[in-house]
Structure formats: structure tokens, C-alpha cells
Amino acid sequence: MRIIVCMKQVLDNRVTLQVNDSVTQKEPSPVYITNPVDRVALQKALEIKDLLEGTEITAITAGPAGAEQVLHVALAGGADQAIHLIKDNTLEASDAYTTALALGKVCKELGYTLILCGQMSLDTNAAQVHAFLAELLGIPRVTGVVRLEVILQERVRLWRRLERGRRQVIECPLPALLTIDSLAGRPQYVSEFNLRQAAERQIRQLTSANMGLSQSDVGPQAFLVRVVSLSSPKPRVKKIYVPDSSMSTSQRMNYLLSGGTSGRKRSSLLEGTADYLASQIVEYLTKEGIKPK
Amino acid sequence: MPVSATYWNVSGYVIFWLLFAIAFSLFAQRVYFLFRLLHLGQKEERSESIGHRITAMLVDVLPQWCNLKTVTRQDLAGMGHSLLFWGFSLFLIGYIIFIGFGGGFGLSSLLEGSKFETIYSSILDIAGLLVIVAIVWAAIRRYILKPFRLEASMEAGVILLLVFSLMVLHFCIEGFGCAAYRAQASWSPIGTTLAYFLTGTGISESTLATAYKAVWWLHYLVILGFMVYIPYSKHLHILVSPFNVLFKSLASKGALKLIDPEKDKTVGVSKIQDFTWKHLLDLYACTVCGRCQDACPACLSGKPLNPKKMIQDMKRQLIVEVPYLLKGNKTVNTGCDLITELVGEDEIWECTTCYACQEVCPVIIEQMIKITDMRRNLVEQGRVSPSVVKALESMRSLGNPWEQSQSSRLDWAEGRGVNLIQERGEVEVLYWVGCTSAYDSCAQDISRAMLSLLDKANINYAILGTEERCCGDPARRMGEEGLFQRIARSNIEVLKKYHFERLLTHCPHCFNTFKNEYPQLGGQFEVVHHSQFLLELIRAGRIKLPEEQELRLTFHDPCYLGRYNGMYDPPRQVLQAIPKIRMAEMKLNKAKAMCCGAGGGQMWIQAEKGRRIEEMRFEQAQELNVQIMATACPYCTIVLSEAGRIRGATKIKVTDIAELLAERIKG
Numbered sequence: 001m002r003i004i005v006c007m008k009q010v011l012d013n014r015v016t017l018q019v020n021d022s023v024t025q026k027e028p029s030p031v032y033i034t035n036p037v038d039r040v041a042l043q044k045a046l047e048i049k050d051l052l053e054g055t056e057i058t059a060i061t062a063g064p065a066g067a068e069q070v071l072h073v074a075l076a077g078g079a080d081q082a083i084h085l086i087k088d089n090t091l092e093a094s095d096a097y098t099t100a101l102a103l104g105k106v107c108k109e110l111g112y113t114l115i116l117c118g119q120m121s122l123d124t125n126a127a128q129v130h131a132f133l134a135e136l137l138g139i140p141r142v143t144g145v146v147r148l149e150v151i152l153q154e155r156v157r158l159w160r161r162l163e164r165g166r167r168q169v170i171e172c173p174l175p176a177l178l179t180i181d182s183l184a185g186r187p188q189y190v191s192e193f194n195l196r197q198a199a200e201r202q203i204r205q206l207t208s209a210n211m212g213l214s215q216s217d218v219g220p221q222a223f224l225v226r227v228v229s230l231s232s233p234k235p236r237v238k239k240i241y242v243p244d245s246s247m248s249t250s251q252r253m254n255y256l257l258s259g260g261t262s263g264r265k266r267s268s269l270l271e272g273t274a275d276y277l278a279s280q281i282v283e284y285l286t287k288e289g290i291k292p293k
Numbered sequence: 294m295p296v297s298a299t300y301w302n303v304s305g306y307v308i309f310w311l312l313f314a315i316a317f318s319l320f321a322q323r324v325y326f327l328f329r330l331l332h333l334g335q336k337e338e339r340s341e342s343i344g345h346r347i348t349a350m351l352v353d354v355l356p357q358w359c360n361l362k363t364v365t366r367q368d369l370a371g372m373g374h375s376l377l378f379w380g381f382s383l384f385l386i387g388y389i390i391f392i393g394f395g396g397g398f399g400l401s402s403l404l405e406g407s408k409f410e411t412i413y414s415s416i417l418d419i420a421g422l423l424v425i426v427a428i429v430w431a432a433i434r435r436y437i438l439k440p441f442r443l444e445a446s447m448e449a450g451v452i453l454l455l456v457f458s459l460m461v462l463h464f465c466i467e468g469f470g471c472a473a474y475r476a477q478a479s480w481s482p483i484g485t486t487l488a489y490f491l492t493g494t495g496i497s498e499s500t501l502a503t504a505y506k507a508v509w510w511l512h513y514l515v516i517l518g519f520m521v522y523i524p525y526s527k528h529l530h531i532l533v534s535p536f537n538v539l540f541k542s543l544a545s546k547g548a549l550k551l552i553d554p555e556k557d558k559t560v561g562v563s564k565i566q567d568f569t570w571k572h573l574l575d576l577y578a579c580t581v582c583g584r585c586q587d588a589c590p591a592c593l594s595g596k597p598l599n600p601k602k603m604i605q606d607m608k609r610q611l612i613v614e615v616p617y618l619l620k621g622n623k624t625v626n627t628g629c630d631l632i633t634e635l636v637g638e639d640e641i642w643e644c645t646t647c648y649a650c651q652e653v654c655p656v657i658i659e660q661m662i663k664i665t666d667m668r669r670n671l672v673e674q675g676r677v678s679p680s681v682v683k684a685l686e687s688m689r690s691l692g693n694p695w696e697q698s699q700s701s702r703l704d705w706a707e708g709r710g711v712n713l714i715q716e717r718g719e720v721e722v723l724y725w726v727g728c729t730s731a732y733d734s735c736a737q738d739i740s741r742a743m744l745s746l747l748d749k750a751n752i753n754y755a756i757l758g759t760e761e762r763c764c765g766d767p768a769r770r771m772g773e774e775g776l777f778q779r780i781a782r783s784n785i786e787v788l789k790k791y792h793f794e795r796l797l798t799h800c801p802h803c804f805n806t807f808k809n810e811y812p813q814l815g816g817q818f819e820v821v822h823h824s825q826f827l828l829e830l831i832r833a834g835r836i837k838l839p840e841e842q843e844l845r846l847t848f849h850d851p852c853y854l855g856r857y858n859g860m861y862d863p864p865r866q867v868l869q870a871i872p873k874i875r876m877a878e879m880k881l882n883k884a885k886a887m888c889c890g891a892g893g894g895q896m897w898i899q900a901e902k903g904r905r906i907e908e909m910r911f912e913q914a915q916e917l918n919v920q921i922m923a924t925a926c927p928y929c930t931i932v933l934s935e936a937g938r939i940r941g942a943t944k945i946k947v948t949d950i951a952e953l954l955a956e957r958i959k960g
Contacts, residue, residue: 012690012691014691014696015691015698015699015700016700016701031690031698031699032690033686077675186679186682188675189672189675189676189677189686190675191560191672191673191675191773191776192773192774192775192776192778193554193560193673193775194673194775195775196554196775197554248941249941250939250940253938
């Protein structure tokens with residue numbers, strides 16, 4: 001089974017970004033990380049590899065020189081090979097469509113059974129590339145996957161995340177493209193020593209030119225989306241409920257830290273031994289009719 | 294001498310040496326087995342400066358300083374051990390001389406009646422009495438008082454009984470011997486008393502002589518039995534602990550071992566054979582005294598981590614389950630996974646690396662180092678909890694464990710002028726603020742206080758500003774050695790760019806890392822902790838403290854300042870320089886101080902089990918009538934003041950010594 005995982009290098013959103021002019025953003029010392037949900041996608045691929053012998057994982061990233069850091073994370077995590085689509089002048093300011101075009105070319109060349117993408121990138125939040133990619137490859141795409149099972153290497157059973165904790169279970173034939181939800185798992189920590197080792201492994205580098213893509217295919221005139229303007233967010237107003245003045249200072253602190261509760265209902269914080277607490281809870285449940293008498 | 298007699302036509306000498314040969318072969322076989330097990334461990338150089346090691350060992354063991362250092366008003370047990378050690382050592386020498394040479398080699402005629410014998414047996418008599426006192430005390434402690442750190446085990450009972458019977462038999466030999474052979478002028482007080490009593494009973498001399506012989510042989514058998522039992526029981530420590538002290542680490546306490554990924558096959562430890570031979574020797578040296586368990590803040594707060602249990606489990610693992618490795622190929626990667634099957638992942642993450650266990654251990658076992666070694670392996674495997682991942686990845690990408698951006702590193706100094714070294718060029722003092730005091734709103738007060746003190750004292754200082762990054766301590770304590778090395782190397786590069794005489798920091802963790810760990814990577818700087826520095830300023834009269842109202846305070850020792858670097862006095866002297874101060878000490882202070890619970894990466898690890906360590910420590914301050922709990926570490930300041938808030942205690946304020954001084958000067 002061949003799995004391709006698409007991974008993106010993004011700006012760390014813990015660093016405050018400043019709007020430079022109307023269409024670009026700037027950070028005095030930018031910090032790049034691997035898009036966290038892409039790492040969850042890699043994790044899912046590794047889980048499949050653990051179960052199915054002969055599975056081969058290829059990690060691909062499209063980005064400028066320096067984006068291979070993402071691939072080091074993938075290789076250190078357990079990917080078998082890595083491909084870096086270098087965004088040269090042609091691909092430099094590509095939009096989702098042209099990125100998908102380039103990715104699609106590589107996927108076709110490699111051959112695949114399953115393509116895994118993160119649901120969204122941390123920086124642009126567009127969730128566009130995988131849609132274009134599936135369309136260009138003519139394969140089904142399932143979004144918001146939180147759990148997956150491969151059945152007889154010919155189809156997958158998928159659990160999709162719906163609203164309010166609901167799950168939709170569907171099956172889909174292979175090959176397919178799945179977008180993985182951040183709830184699907186937790187990326188594994190990759191140690192510095194492992195990263196350093198991975199950095200010494202070979203990464204296949206491709207440019208648009210050696211993929212046979214011309215300026216008219218992936219250049220600005222082919223863009224479907226153009227950034228018109230960019231603005232800094234307005235600070236959000238935070239609602240703070242005023243706690244009961246009869247509470248002690250520490251209780252009030254806890255109250256505020258917990259985000260407060262609705263003004264209507266009084267919550268009470270019980271303190272005491274485990275037996276006492278248990279009896280109080282039982283009493284409350286009985287009183288409210290939650291527990292049958 | 295009963296050996297020179299003949300029994301059932303067999304010479305006593307034959308019986309003597311036959312018994313000895315049997316016992317000794319059993320003893321030697323076991324010791325050789327244990328010795329071979331040590332070879333399963335990894336290599337480690339521990340024999341450098343052997344002369345110094347031998348002296349240090351003798352100084353530690355012979356006067357029993359190893360035990361006596363832990364004696365407090367609450368725990369006098371070390372004195373009992375010392376009595377036993379000295380008393381039994383005298384007996385051991387006595388056995389070799391009187392039984393070995395006198396009996397076995399038939400040289401008793403040289404000894405009998407000699408002045409040496411008279412004096413030595415009198416000394417033994419008194420020593421025996423002291424040993425009996427110690428044994429009765431030990432038995433009472435184990436079976437009646439039952440302190441937290443001891444378990445009433447079978448092993449302990451057997452040994453107490455063996456030693457007790459040896460003493461009683463010794464008295465009997467003296468008594469029967471004197472009575473039977475009418476030996477005169479013996480000074481042994483107990484032996485002669487017993488002899489006097491026996492003669493008075495009118496038992497015939499031949500009966501007494503037979504009894505003497507029987508008791509002598511019984512005594513000999515018990516000694517041999519004791520010898521065989523030692524390497525099978527926890528009393529292996531009698532043989533091993535002097536060596537364990539001899540091969541103790543001579544490196545500074547504050548530096549964890551540097552890993553070279555090129556050379557070291559495995560990073561950290563996951564199997565017992567991944568430990569070095571010295572760590573395995575540690576296991577043999579453990580006497581199950583439980584002092585580590587009594588000192589461990591994780592254990593005291595009811596968390597599952599228990600250093601004593603950990604060492605005992607490892608010992609059992611080594612002796613019972615691993616020996617099959619001796620038969621086959623040593624490189625075979627087998628053996629139980631220590632982390633999941635023996636110690637437990639949660640336990641490994643509960644350690645605060647406070648060093649209390651190692652500090653208190655009489656035989657210098659390295660419990661904490663074992664835990665950090667196992668952490669290193671967990672990190673290599675990526676088996677770390679989400680909160681640890683967050684902190685580590687933040688250190689890697691953002692340069693601090695607080696998930697803050699580098700550009701906001703100077704926010705704490707907003708509205709006041711700071712000297713940046715990039716602008717100042719050469720300075721006397723480079724003040725390293727540290728991540729915690731740069732980003733945490735509570736700890737920012739410390740750095741602001743330091744600035745006002747430095748300004749007041751007219752120091753030519755500067756800070757690194759946005760070029761400052763995490764020192765790497767949390768990464769190293771969490772087991773992320775690679776990240777630590779990367780951070781440290783880049784910091785060393787930055788620091789070497791600038792010209793300064795001294796590197797000043799108020800964080801004991803940064804201080805310890807600069808002082809003890811950066812030299813491993815080629816970063817030698819003259820590091821000074823703010824407690825030393827402020828003391829210098831006060832003594833030089835550059836900071837003058839005005840007289841104010843009386844203040845009652847106590848000082849909480851930060852682990853990385855006190856236990857790690859032995860700086861118990863400078864912060865106390867700074868406090869005492871404040872006029873009208875009244876210091877009180879908490880029950881656990883200085884080397885025995887309890888950790889605040891935030892070190893070793895615990896600041897970013899969510900402990901789920903047991904009580905909060907910082908609350909327990911805060912309660913200890915509450916026992917005293919004080920207004921201020923002073924400390925000299927941003928971690929301690931943050932978590933202890935949080936503990937105060939949680940406990941609703943508004944009467945005691947937790948503050949750093951710098952804040953205390955700055956407040957006084959402002960007035």
C-alpha cells in the first residue's frame with residue numbers, strides 16, 4: 001500500500017504576526033513549524049503501516065527552500081521517503097489551485113492508494129489544496145476524518161466528525177484522499193537527535209521546471225484566488241462574570257479562572273472528605289431527580 | 294582451643310577447614326555471579342584519581358559520616374548503625390585473629406594469656422554490649438515504632454537475629470571458657486561475670502568444657518552462615534557499599550552526563566543492561582533504609598514514585614530475571630522494558646530532580662540520574678505527555694518553554710530603560726533574565742526588582758534583550774538531551790560574541806546550567822547567582838538598607854541553589870543584612886529542604902496524583918509565625934505563592950530576596 005502524506009510548513013501562530021502592507025504579513029523573527037494537523041495525518045499513516053505490512057509512506061511538501069524541515073520531522077517520525085516541491089520563482093506565490101496542480105503531478109508519477117492531508121493549515125485556514133488535488137486526480141475525498149480502518153486494501157471505513165460530538169461512519173473505495181481532523185490523534189514527539197539523523201537522509205527535490213509545468217500553468221495568471229487585503233484582528237471582548245462578593249479571595253480567583261458560570265444558576269464548591277463529597281453528590285442527584293430513588 | 298581436639302576420630306582442624314570451604318565456596322559463587330551481572334552494564338569510567346577516591350571513601354565510611362550526616366532530631370537511626378558498624382568491625386577483626394589465626398592455624402598458644410588478648414577481648418565485650426543495644430533498638434524501630442521509611446521485612450529479622458545470636462554466643466564462649474579453664478585476670482566484664490556465676494552453680498569442669506566446645510562450634514557455624522547469607526540478602530551492602538562510595542561520581546552534582554549521539558549506541562535507558570555497571574552496583578549497595586523515600590517530595594505527596602521501591606525492583610530484575618543474558622549473546626536486545634513494566638511512565642515524570650534522594654542516601658546511590666536516564670529514552674521514543682511536548686516544542690521553535698514569542702521577551706521592562714549589551718558594548722555584568730522572569734507575570738517582579746537594585750548600586754550592566762533564549766535546563770531535565778545541546782551551543786555562541794566579566798542570573802536553574810553544564814560544551818563563564826551578587830553589594834556598601842519595622846521571615850532553599858550548588862548561606866546572609874529581620878527556619882531546611890515541586894520540568898508537567906508539593910511546602914512555612922517566605926528562585930516564587938493563594942493564606946507573602954531588598958530601598 002502506498003500512502004502519500006501532504007505536509008505544509010506554516011508560521012507559528014504563537015508569534016504575533018503584523019500586517020506589513022495591505023496584502024502581506026510580517027514577523028520580525030519568523031518561526032516556522034510543521035502544520036500540527038499534518039503531523040496527525042502522518043501519525044494516521046504510521047498507524048496503518050504498523051498494521052499492514054509493505055506499506056510505504058511518502059511525505060511531500062510544497063514550499064520554499066527551508067521547508068524541508070517539515071520533511072525531516074516526517075522522516076524522523078517514520079516516513080519512508082520525502083519529496084520537496086521547491087517553490088521556485090514560478091511557484092513562489094502560488095495559490096491553492098496551482099499548489100494542487102503541482103502536487104497532483106507528483107502523486108500521479110508516484111502512484112498511490114491513499115493520500116492523507118491535514119484538514120486545514122494553521123496559517124491560511126483555507127482547506128483548499130486537498131479539494132483541488134482530489135478533483136484533479138479524479139478520486140473521492142472525505143473530510144474531517146477522525147478514525148479510519150483499511151478493509152482488504154480496497155476500501156476504507158471512515159469516522160467523520162460532525163457537530164456536537166456526533167460521528168458519521170462511511171465507507172469509501174480506494175484510492176482516495178482523506179483529510180484528517182485534529183481530533184484524530186496526537187502527533188508523536190520527535191527528538192532532536194532523531195531530527196538530526198533525519199536531516200542527513202536524502203530528500204528528493206523537484207522544481208516546477210523538472211515536473212514539466214510552465215509559467216502559464218502555475219504562474220500568477222493561473223491563480224484562482226488573489227489576496228486583496230489583509231488586516232489585523234480586533235481584540236475580542238471577553239465576558240467576565242462578576243463573582244459573588246461573599247466568596248473568599250481564592251474561591252473568586254478560581255471562579256474567574258474557570259471562566260465563570262452563567263449568572264442564573266448558583267454553583268457551589270464542595271470541600272471535605274471523599275465520603276462526604278460522595279454523599280453530597282448522591283443527595284444532589286436524588287434531589288434533582290437525576291438518580292432514581 | 295576446641296579446634297585442636299579430635300571429634301569422632303576426626304581432627305578439629307579438618308572439620309574447621311571443611312566447614313569453611315563449604316561456606317566460602319557458597320559465598321564466593323554468589324559473589325562471582327553478582328560480579329558477572331555487573332558486566333552486563335555499559336562501560337563507564339569511574340576510576341580516575343583513585344587516591345583521592347580511596348581517601349574520600351575511608352573518611353566517609355570509617356567514621357560512619359555517610360550515616361551520621363542524615364541524623365536529625367527526628368531520625369537518630371544513623372547512630373544505631375554507627376554503633377553496629379564499629380562494634381561489628383571490631384568483631385570481624387576479632388574473628389580473623391582469634392578464630393582464623395588462633396583456631397584455624399593453631400596459633401592460639403601465641404595469643405592465649407597475652408596482653409593483646411586480654412585487652413582485645415575486653416574491648417569486644419563492651420562492643421558486643423553496644424551492638425546488642427543497637428540491635429534491640431533496631432528491632433523496636435522495625436517491629437514496634439514502624440517509621441514510614443522502614444518495612445518490617447524477613448531479611449531484616451534474620452540478620453538482627455543472626456547478629457544478636459553472635460553476640461550472645463560470644464558472651465557464652467567467654468563465660469564457659471573462663472569457668473571451665475579457670476582463666477584468671479580476664480577483664481572482659483560480661484564474660485567474667487558469667488563465668489563467676491557459672492562457677493557458683495557447681496557444674497563440673499568437664500561439663501563446662503564440653504559446653505564451651507559446643508558453644509564455640511555453634512558460634513563458628515553462625516559466623517559461616519552469616520557469611521553465606523550476606524550476598525543473598527540486602528546485607529550485600531556490607532560488601533558493596535564501600536565500593537559504591539569509592540566509585541561515586543566526582544563530577545559536579547549539577548551536571549547530567551553529556552550524550553554523544555555518534556558514540557553512544559542507545560540514548561538513555563530502557564532496559565536494565567542499558568545502565569552503566571556503576572548504576573548496577575548501586576542496586577547491590579541499597580540497604581532498603583528508605584531514607585530516599587522519606588526525602589522524596591513525590592513520594593511524600595502521595596504520588597506513586599518511590600525511589601526505594603524503584604531501586605529494589607531494579608535489583609530484583611537484575612538478579613532474578615536478567616541472568617539468562619549471561620549465557621547467551623550480550624548484545625541480544627532482550628529483557629523487560631524497565632519503563633513500562635517496572636518503574637512506570639507516570640512515575641518517571643513525577644520526579645522533580647530535587648536531588649534530595651541522592652543527597653540523603655548513605656551509600657551514594659544515584660536514584661535521580663536513573664530517572665533522568667529513563668526520561669531520555671522516553672523522549673527518544675517520542676513517548677511524552679502532551680504538556681511536555683508543548684514545552685519542548687516551544688523551546689525548540691520559540692526559544693522558551695512558555696509558548697511566547699521572542700519579540701515580546703522585553704515586555705516585562707516596558708516603560709523603563711534597559712541597557713542592552715548590543716548598545717553598551719563592554720560591561721562588567723551581563724544580567725541574564727531567564728524565560729520565566731521575562732514572561733511570567735509573577736516572576737517579572739523579580740527581574741524588575743533586580744533592575745532597580747542594579748541601578749541603585751550603579752553597576753555597569755546590560756541584558757541580552759531579544760537575543761536571550763532558554764538556557765536549556767528544562768529540556769535537559771525532561772530528558773531532551775539533543776535539544777539541550779542545540780540550545781546550549783547557540784547560547785554559548787551568542788554569549789561569546791559579547792564582552793562581559795560576569796554572568797549574573799537570579800534563576801538557580803539557569804545558574805546551575807551555566808556553571809556546571811555549559812563547560813561540557815565549551816562554554817566557560819564566570820557565573821554569579823544574585824544571592825552572591827547582592828551580598829557582595831551589601832557588604833561593599835553599594836546597597837544600603839534603611840531601618841524599617843520588624844519583619845519575621847523564613848527562607849525556602851531552592852534545590853538548584855542549595856543541594857546542587859551548596860549555596861545555603863549567601864541568600865540567608867542577604868536576608869540577615871536587612872535591619873530588624875527575624876529569621877526562623879522551617880523544619881526541613883538547607884540540605885534537607887523540601888522541593889517546591891516545580892523543578893525538573895515539573896513546571897510544565899501536570900502532576901495528576903497525590904497532593905500538590907508546593908502546598909505541602911507552604912504548610913511548613915505556615916507552621917512558623919512568619920510574615921514572609923523568602924526564596925531565591927522564580928519557579929519557587931511562582932508555585933509557592935500560588936500555593937498560598939490556593940490555601941487562602943494571605944498572611945504569608947512569598948517573595949524573592951531581590952524583591953524584598955528592592956522594596957526596602959524604594960522607601
